[in-house]
Amino acid sequence: MSAVMSIRDLVVRFRTPRGVLEAVRGVTLDIPEGASVGIVGESGSGKTVLSRAAMGLLSGSNVDRSGSVTFDGAELVGLPRDHVRQHFGTGIAMIFQDPMTALNPVRRVGVQVAEGLRIRLGMSRKDAAARTSELLAMVGIPDPAAAMRKFPYQLSGGMRQRVMIAIAIACKPKLLFADEPTTALDVTVQAQILELLAGLRANLGMAMVLVTHDLGVVANNTDFVAVMYAGEIVEQAPTTELFANMKMPYTEALLKSIPTVEARPAGRLPVIEGRLPDPTDRPAGCGFAPRCSYAQARCREDHPPLVDAGNGHLYRCWFPLAAPARRS
Amino acid sequence: MLRLTVVSALRRLLQAGLVVIGATFLLSLLLRLLPVGLEDLYVVGENEASRKAFAHELRLDRDPFTYYVLWLWDFVRGDLGWYVQGGGLSEPVSGRLSRALPVSLQLVFYAQAVSLVVAVPLGIFTALRAGRRSDRALSYGLFTASSIPNFVFGLLMASFFGVTLAWFPPLGYVAPTENLGEHIRSMVLPVAALSFPLIATYTRLLRTDVIATLREDYVTMAVSKGLSTRRILFSHVLRPSSVTLFTSFALNMGALIGGTIVIEQVFTIPGIGQEIGIAIFSRQFFALQSYVALIAVGFIVFNMLADIVVGFVDPRTRERRSA
Numbered sequence: 001m002s003a004v005m006s007i008r009d010l011v012v013r014f015r016t017p018r019g020v021l022e023a024v025r026g027v028t029l030d031i032p033e034g035a036s037v038g039i040v041g042e043s044g045s046g047k048t049v050l051s052r053a054a055m056g057l058l059s060g061s062n063v064d065r066s067g068s069v070t071f072d073g074a075e076l077v078g079l080p081r082d083h084v085r086q087h088f089g090t091g092i093a094m095i096f097q098d099p100m101t102a103l104n105p106v107r108r109v110g111v112q113v114a115e116g117l118r119i120r121l122g123m124s125r126k127d128a129a130a131r132t133s134e135l136l137a138m139v140g141i142p143d144p145a146a147a148m149r150k151f152p153y154q155l156s157g158g159m160r161q162r163v164m165i166a167i168a169i170a171c172k173p174k175l176l177f178a179d180e181p182t183t184a185l186d187v188t189v190q191a192q193i194l195e196l197l198a199g200l201r202a203n204l205g206m207a208m209v210l211v212t213h214d215l216g217v218v219a220n221n222t223d224f225v226a227v228m229y230a231g232e233i234v235e236q237a238p239t240t241e242l243f244a245n246m247k248m249p250y251t252e253a254l255l256k257s258i259p260t261v262e263a264r265p266a267g268r269l270p271v272i273e274g275r276l277p278d279p280t281d282r283p284a285g286c287g288f289a290p291r292c293s294y295a296q297a298r299c300r301e302d303h304p305p306l307v308d309a310g311n312g313h314l315y316r317c318w319f320p321l322a323a324p325a326r327r328s
Numbered sequence: 329m330l331r332l333t334v335v336s337a338l339r340r341l342l343q344a345g346l347v348v349i350g351a352t353f354l355l356s357l358l359l360r361l362l363p364v365g366l367e368d369l370y371v372v373g374e375n376e377a378s379r380k381a382f383a384h385e386l387r388l389d390r391d392p393f394t395y396y397v398l399w400l401w402d403f404v405r406g407d408l409g410w411y412v413q414g415g416g417l418s419e420p421v422s423g424r425l426s427r428a429l430p431v432s433l434q435l436v437f438y439a440q441a442v443s444l445v446v447a448v449p450l451g452i453f454t455a456l457r458a459g460r461r462s463d464r465a466l467s468y469g470l471f472t473a474s475s476i477p478n479f480v481f482g483l484l485m486a487s488f489f490g491v492t493l494a495w496f497p498p499l500g501y502v503a504p505t506e507n508l509g510e511h512i513r514s515m516v517l518p519v520a521a522l523s524f525p526l527i528a529t530y531t532r533l534l535r536t537d538v539i540a541t542l543r544e545d546y547v548t549m550a551v552s553k554g555l556s557t558r559r560i561l562f563s564h565v566l567r568p569s570s571v572t573l574f575t576s577f578a579l580n581m582g583a584l585i586g587g588t589i590v591i592e593q594v595f596t597i598p599g600i601g602q603e604i605g606i607a608i609f610s611r612q613f614f615a616l617q618s619y620v621a622l623i624a625v626g627f628i629v630f631n632m633l634a635d636i637v638v639g640f641v642d643p644r645t646r647e648r649r650s651a
Binding site: 052055057059061081082085086087088089090092093094096097098101102103104105106107115116119120151153164167168171 | 564642
């Protein structure tokens with residue numbers, strides 16, 4: 001299985017008035033063709049920066065990106081903007097967390113979907129309109145002709161997210177970055193959107209990177225998972241392997257902090273105490289050590305390397321969780 | 329949707345009408361509050377009977393409310409009152425107005441057009457280079473320029489380009505129907521003087537809004553569609569960023585019609601501003617009342633137009649208002 005995108009030692013730094021902020025610290029990740037890869041972590045872990053940097057959407061004079069990102073065999077890091085752009089839409093596409101802010105509020109829905117078709121695929125106005133209607137129907141919008149004439153604010157959150165998906169898949173990309181695609185939506189709509197994405201992925205043979213803070217979403221919708229913490233991948237494995245054989249205390253803590261229906265109503269939901277380390281002043285040892293209930297002296301002094309446990313399972317911990325028996 | 333638009337437009341028209349009535353009524357009251365009785369100012373002569381007759385003709389014997397209603401009725405029909413001189417009526421205001429208004433409007437339109445043409449590219453440019461040296465130089469330069477009154481600019485330019493270099497006539501006005509080339513030459517300096525502060529204002533407004541828009545997710549989304557920078561700017565950034573600019577533009581339209589007074593004096597341009605100056609110094613209060621009322625109406629009309637234009641630029645505001 002070859003990778004549609006390979007990320008090697010990707011480092012993203014922001015120069016800020018407070019000092020250099022290293023948001024992504026040497027991430028290496030392969031996204032196999034047609035596969036679904038989840039990137040999980042809490043807010044501030046660097047998962048959104050990683051996905052935007054991989055695609056090349058971070059701009060600004062205060063951003064430094066180093067390492068290597070290859071898409072379809074072509075190196076993207078260091079490529080001029082105009083050349084990177086040639087991959088956007090037709091090769092790589094992205095959908096954003098909040099469909100209210102990611103759709104242009106002053107332009108009609110139809111125009112926004114058709115734009116990519118017209119500019120990137122060179123379709124005529126008529127063909128693009130017909131294709132737009134098809135796309136909107138494909139993402140489950142009941143009356144495409146009417147929806148095309150509406151402004152985004154006239155649609156519900158779920159419908160707007162469907163429109164955004166239609167825009168992203170319009171030019172049949174090989175890889176879709178979905179950055180928290182369901183976070184801003186109602187729970188019932190979340191499930192519909194995830195189901196829609198799974199269906200489209202199967203139909204179009206498209207790979208997907210699903211960025212989320214929700215391990216529950218990852219469990220049902222991905223083939224591989226990378227858990228991020230403080231700008232690094234701390235655990236990475238095929239999804240079934242990860243949930244069967246968790247190595248990293250952070251991953252376990254994330255899983256425990258998901259509320260379940262079975263939980264005692266009066267019980268307290270476990271939370272991960274403490275906060276992420278200051279990204280401009282990282283601790284010497286493991287970033288999670290101050291918050292980890294298993295941490296020992298070594299964790300605070302030495303930075304743990306990524307260890308291969310076999311089966312494609314990697315983890316970054318001096319004292320990994322042992323057998324599944326230990327989790328209970 | 330259409331019915332809603334019509335209803336809200338009618339409602340806004342009604343509101344505007346009420347504002348016009350309120351403003352002109354206050355204006356008309358001011359006239360009666362002058363410390364000098366208007367009778368003593370205008371009505372001269374020995375004959376008590378003719379004095380009375382003239383005061384009656386000027387409606388000075390009416391109570392303020394009746395006076396206002398009659399004035400408003402005349403105003404609506406286009407009778408803007410008379411200049412008064414030596415105990416008699418000398419000239420209708422509408423005659424002088426019809427010569428002066430087009431001149432002032434030309435000046436305002438030229439100044440607005442020039443300001444937009446210069447400010448839009450400057451605003452986009454400074455926004456794209458926000459924080460860099462070129463942005464800072466331009467922004468501080470414009471800020472400094474906008475803090476200098478426009479008549480100071482006018483005088484400096486008249487003396488330098490008009491007298492020292494003699495590129496343009498330092499004063500005077502030529503009608504476009506008379507000689508188009510000379511007309512343009514005569515308008516260059518006054519329009520430049522009026523435009524400077526406008527350019528500074530418009531550039532800053534657009535710069536701020538473009539910077540805010542560039543941070544929006546939908547711009548990143550447009551980038552991720554693979555569109556060119558130029559296309560993103562023109563079809564995704566400019567329109568949502570121009571609401572404040574349009575509002576300010578329309579309000580300035582109204583304000584400028586009265587605001588050209590000083591510039592018209594500096595360049596001796598026979599527009600409304602000069603007429604108002606003459607009316608003030610020769611105590612033509614009836615004429616003044618009509619001029620000021622017209623400026624107020626202009627201001628209110630352009631204010632309303634601003635709302636309508638903004639509704640087209642940003643459809644969300646339409647919904648918010650009619651809701």
